[in-house]
Every structure is written in structure tokens, then in C-alpha cells.
Amino acid sequence: MMLRLLACLAASVAGTAAVARAGAPVGPPPVLFTHVRVIDGTGAPAQPDRAVLVENGRIAAITASDPAPPVPAGTTVLNLAGDTMIPGxxxxxxxxxxxxxxxxxxxxxxxxxxxxxxxxxxxxxxxxxxxxxxxxxxxxxxxxxxxxxxxxxxxxxxxxxxxxxxxxxxxxxxxxxxxxxxxxxxxxxxxxxxxxxxxxxxxxxxxxxxxxxxxxxxxxxxxxxxxxxxxxxxxxxxxxxxxxxxxxxxxxxxxxxxxxxxxxxxxxxxxxxxxxxxxxxxxxxxxxxxxxxxxxxxxxxxxxxxxxxxxxxxxxxxxxxxxxxxxxxxxxxxxxxxxxxxxxxxxxxxxxxxxxxxxxxxxxxxxxxxxxxxxxxxxxxxxxxxxxxxxxxxxxxxxxxxxxxxxxxxxxxMKLDDRGSIAVGRRADLVILGADPSADITAVDRIEQVWRGGVRGASF
Ligand SMILES: [Zn+2]
Known part of the structure; x- marks a missing residue:
């Protein structure tokens, strides 16, 4: 387990370093998550089939998945059909x-x-x-x-x-x-x-x-x-x-x-x-x-x-x-x-x-x-x-x-108004789950990906 964890970590740290070399104000590369159910963290109901664009580590847009929203060049697109996104x-x-x-x-x-x-x-x-x-x-x-x-x-x-x-x-x-x-x-x-x-x-x-x-x-x-x-x-x-x-x-x-x-x-x-x-x-x-x-x-x-x-x-x-x-x-x-x-x-x-x-x-x-x-x-x-x-x-x-x-x-x-919900302008601290926690809270155990500030986080 520890070896796998370290391998994942090495990959994410290397990604961060590459970004840092390209110049201080440049954040991680843009990512578009599509076809994902979004629970925004405010207590509002889950929203089906959303597209969430992350630029410079922040949430830049939340739209319908179809038609796909315009994205910057070099954006990684991840289809998350069947998954649910919650804030970190x-x-x-x-x-x-x-x-x-x-x-x-x-x-x-x-x-x-x-x-x-x-x-x-x-x-x-x-x-x-x-x-x-x-x-x-x-x-x-x-x-x-x-x-x-x-x-x-x-x-x-x-x-x-x-x-x-x-x-x-x-x-x-x-x-x-x-x-x-x-x-x-x-x-x-x-x-x-x-x-x-x-x-x-x-x-x-x-x-x-x-x-x-x-x-x-x-x-x-x-x-x-x-x-x-x-x-x-x-x-x-x-x-x-x-x-x-x-x-x-x-x-x-x-x-x-x-x-x-x-x-x-x-x-x-x-x-x-x-x-x-x-x-x-x-x-x-x-x-x-x-x-x-x-x-x-x-x-x-x-x-x-x-x-x-x-x-x-x-x-x-x-x-x-x-x-x-x-x-x-x-x-x-x-x-x-x-x-x-x-x-x-x-x-x-x-x-x-x-x-x-x-x-x-x-x-x-x-x-x-x-x-x-x-x-x-x-x-x-x-x-x-x-x-x-x-x-x-x-x-x-x-x-x-x-x-x-x-x-x-x-x-x-904690008076941290830069995080805690999935909304435009907030940090892209995101958890992708393989099931819907609004139906069954134990779905929080089914973590598929974690993102922190728009960078893929540590995993087991
Ligand atoms: Zn204590």
C-alpha cells in the first residue's frame, strides 16, 4: 500500500514542479470534468450531468455537459459519467x-x-x-x-x-x-x-x-x-x-x-x-x-x-x-x-x-x-x-x-471563503465518488479521485 501511495505522490509532486518552472503565476493545467453529478456543498440538491471547468486551480465554469462548453487549449477532459463530485x-x-x-x-x-x-x-x-x-x-x-x-x-x-x-x-x-x-x-x-x-x-x-x-x-x-x-x-x-x-x-x-x-x-x-x-x-x-x-x-x-x-x-x-x-x-x-x-x-x-x-x-x-x-x-x-x-x-x-x-x-x-463549495471562483478542492452520497452517505468511502487546488491529490 505504502509503495503505491508513494508512486502516486511522486507523480503529483512532479506535476507541481513542472508548473512551477513555467513561471510563478501559472497554475496547474486546465481540466474539464464532464457528465458528473455535482453536490455543491451548500445543502442544495445534487445536479445531474454537469460540466466543471478548472483553470489555474480554481473553478472557472459550471455548465451543462451538452453541448460541451468552450475550453482553453491543452485542457484535459475527463468523462465522469456515473460519478458524483463533492467539495473536498x-x-x-x-x-x-x-x-x-x-x-x-x-x-x-x-x-x-x-x-x-x-x-x-x-x-x-x-x-x-x-x-x-x-x-x-x-x-x-x-x-x-x-x-x-x-x-x-x-x-x-x-x-x-x-x-x-x-x-x-x-x-x-x-x-x-x-x-x-x-x-x-x-x-x-x-x-x-x-x-x-x-x-x-x-x-x-x-x-x-x-x-x-x-x-x-x-x-x-x-x-x-x-x-x-x-x-x-x-x-x-x-x-x-x-x-x-x-x-x-x-x-x-x-x-x-x-x-x-x-x-x-x-x-x-x-x-x-x-x-x-x-x-x-x-x-x-x-x-x-x-x-x-x-x-x-x-x-x-x-x-x-x-x-x-x-x-x-x-x-x-x-x-x-x-x-x-x-x-x-x-x-x-x-x-x-x-x-x-x-x-x-x-x-x-x-x-x-x-x-x-x-x-x-x-x-x-x-x-x-x-x-x-x-x-x-x-x-x-x-x-x-x-x-x-x-x-x-x-x-x-x-x-x-x-x-x-x-x-x-x-x-x-474557519472563515475560508476560497473553498468549501463547488462554485465559480472557489479553489478546485474536489472529491470524485463512484456513488451518490445524497442517496447513501457511505458513498463517501468510494473515492475515485481527489483534487486539491486543481492538482490531482494523493491516493491509496
Ligand atoms: Zn482535540
Missing amino acids: LMSDHSHVGLVQGATVDGGHFTRAVILAALRQYEAYGVTTVTALGVTKSPLFDTLRREQHAGTNAGADLFGVDQGISVPGGAPPDGMMHADPGQILRPATPKDARAAVDRMADEGTDLVKLWVDDFRNGVAGKPGLPIMSPAIWQAAIEEAHARGLRVAVHIHDLRYARLMVAAHADILAHGVRDQPVDQALIDAMKRAGTWYIPTIQLDEASYLYAAEPGLIDQPELAQGLDPALRAEFSDAAWRQKTLNAPLAEASRRAVAMNQQNLVRLVRAGVNVGFGTDSGAMPLRIPGYAEHRELRLYVQAGLTPLEALSLATSRAAAL
Whole structure:
């Protein structure tokens, strides 16, 4: 698998280099996709038999396929009869450089590990990833610039430098095996402001806070220290003073309410302990607060133990590290995982998160898309995003609604108005599927081609 992946990557990188030699402003060669069903990512119904022209990495025209639209000389024409085109998927909450194989460690924050993960995201059709903290500067900042410029294959990269918690707080050092400095843990409001300033100076896209005792719904589990109001208030004020928005890790309704009241901009996880209420909905709508459900995070805690047959399905097998495959194939590991108190708590969290998602979407709250993929080994980059879409549809959203969250709404959360839908002028970040996901969301597993900025992307 890896050899095939590398061969595909070599071809796409070589193509990029040829373009670069021809002169800086020249984009990739034009492509016309014909006879394709287009799902534009806005939630609008699929449009049959469209022709989509891509020039200089952007969508230049969307027309009927017959008669064929005029195209520039040298245009490659691809007949996609029977296929469906969706915008590239986007995760607003993932992580890079934390996991390698079945281990999580600060030592994994390397160029090679991160680029391999970004290629895997892209091969799964996730063309833009936001890594919400636990990063290292300057490597993270360098890689973001390179991915924006298209220097390497793999998903475009945005995110948070480090992020802010409290001494002894979530996520626990013992769980993340993070190096000192990968998470900033100020003890005073003054230090919290300094932590924000450091991230701002490094060019972070957002500020991240953890405000959670990390019990994850497990009864009787002792909680970790939670950030004090004085610290979060100082961090949020300083972030806003520096022109940065704040995304907060929460688990419980109580902290969701407090964070919206404190003017945090993004709730980076779904509310999982109890149903959201009208007061929270009203406050979020008034403030324009965004919400990222990350339902797969909890599903991943039991999924592979509960459904060992998944490893034989190509959509998982293609992105599954051998160390994880060995774990999932081990009956003792599966039994231990299913017997852990976390498994039952996670099932309850998934159900509550699903119920809250539908209520918030129907109420018109701003909802984006994310999974926390890459934070821990069981949260598999790319595959997690496909599972997340299934979980939304299982919760009661239509496939078109689920796809709109993962494309146009995810882009709106990140204020990226150059992507997230199939419309003239947008980046040609496109996924070609061999089946129609508006009929069955599992069609997202049937990826035939991925394009990023008009260049053919990584594939398995
Ligand atoms: Zn996270």
C-alpha cells in the first residue's frame, strides 16, 4: 500500500514542479470534468450531468455537459459519467504529529509523520485540516506555510500553536506524552496573557483552551483541575485583543454555557453529558458561537473492539497502520477495551452528542465539522471523518445536510471563503465518488479521485 501511495505522490509532486518552472503565476493545467453529478456543498440538491471547468486551480465554469462548453487549449477532459463530485472535506478539529502507529508521543512531531498524515487525509478526501493544538513551533508554522503554498502533497493545514490548559489539567501529560511546551499551562492571568501573546507572535490561526475535568462521563473517575474563570477570561480577552478567535475543548453543558458567556468563539467538541437547552441555543445564536460535534472521538473508543470485521473493509484497511491492525485483531485487546468503563460512557456520549447535534442544527446554530482525529491512535485520520458523516446521518440529518457541515459550513467556521463549495471562483478542492452520497452517505468511502487546488491529490 505504502509503495503505491508513494508512486502516486511522486507523480503529483512532479506535476507541481513542472508548473512551477513555467513561471510563478501559472497554475496547474486546465481540466474539464464532464457528465458528473455535482453536490455543491451548500445543502442544495445534487445536479445531474454537469460540466466543471478548472483553470489555474480554481473553478472557472459550471455548465451543462451538452453541448460541451468552450475550453482553453491543452485542457484535459475527463468523462465522469456515473460519478458524483463533492467539495473536498474539511476537518475543523483534528491533530497532527501526535500519533505514529499505535503510540502517542511528543517525539512524533516530525515533518515526516505530519506529512504522511496529511497525505492520508487527502487520500480520504479531506483536503483541509485544522490541527487544534499540542503542536510545536517553528515546525508547525513552517508546514502550514508550505501546505498553503502547495509545496507538498497532502491536505492544506491550519491550526493552533500549543494551546492553553492549567497545571495538572486536561489533556493530561501522561496521556499525551507531550513534550514540555507543547501545551502551555499558565497558573496566573498574567501568564495566560503571555501564553496567548506567544501563540499570536508565532502566527497561530486560533487560540485553544481546555476547560474540562476529563472524566469523560466515567462515573467515579476523579476529575482533573479545571481552568479558573480568571485564567480563561484573561486568555479570551487577550486573544480577542490580538485579533484571534478562541476554540474551547468542553465536554459538559455547564462549561459550554460558561464559555459562550465568556465570549469564546468556538465550542470544539459536542456537549455530551446532557441535552442542550434553549438558553444555550439562544446564547449561541446571539453571539454567533460555532460548534464542532466530534462524535467519532467517542465512537472510536469502542468501535474497533465492537466491530472487528471493519478491518477487512477496504475503506478502513487502506488507512490502517499495521500496529493498529494487530491490536484490533487481538481478542484480548478487544475484550479489555469493551470491558473498560470508558466504553459504556462513550456509547452514552455518542447518543447524547447525536441528539444535541440535531437540535442545534435545526435551531440554526453555527455548526462546523470535526472529529479530533489524530489526537489518539484510535482516531484514524480520514477514516474518522467518513465515520463522522455516518454518525450525523444516523443522528437524523440528511446526507446533504451532513455533507454541507463537512464542506461549506466547515469552511465558514474557519472563515475560508476560497473553498468549501463547488462554485465559480472557489479553489478546485474536489472529491470524485463512484456513488451518490445524497442517496447513501457511505458513498463517501468510494473515492475515485481527489483534487486539491486543481492538482490531482494523493491516493491509496
Ligand atoms: Zn482535540
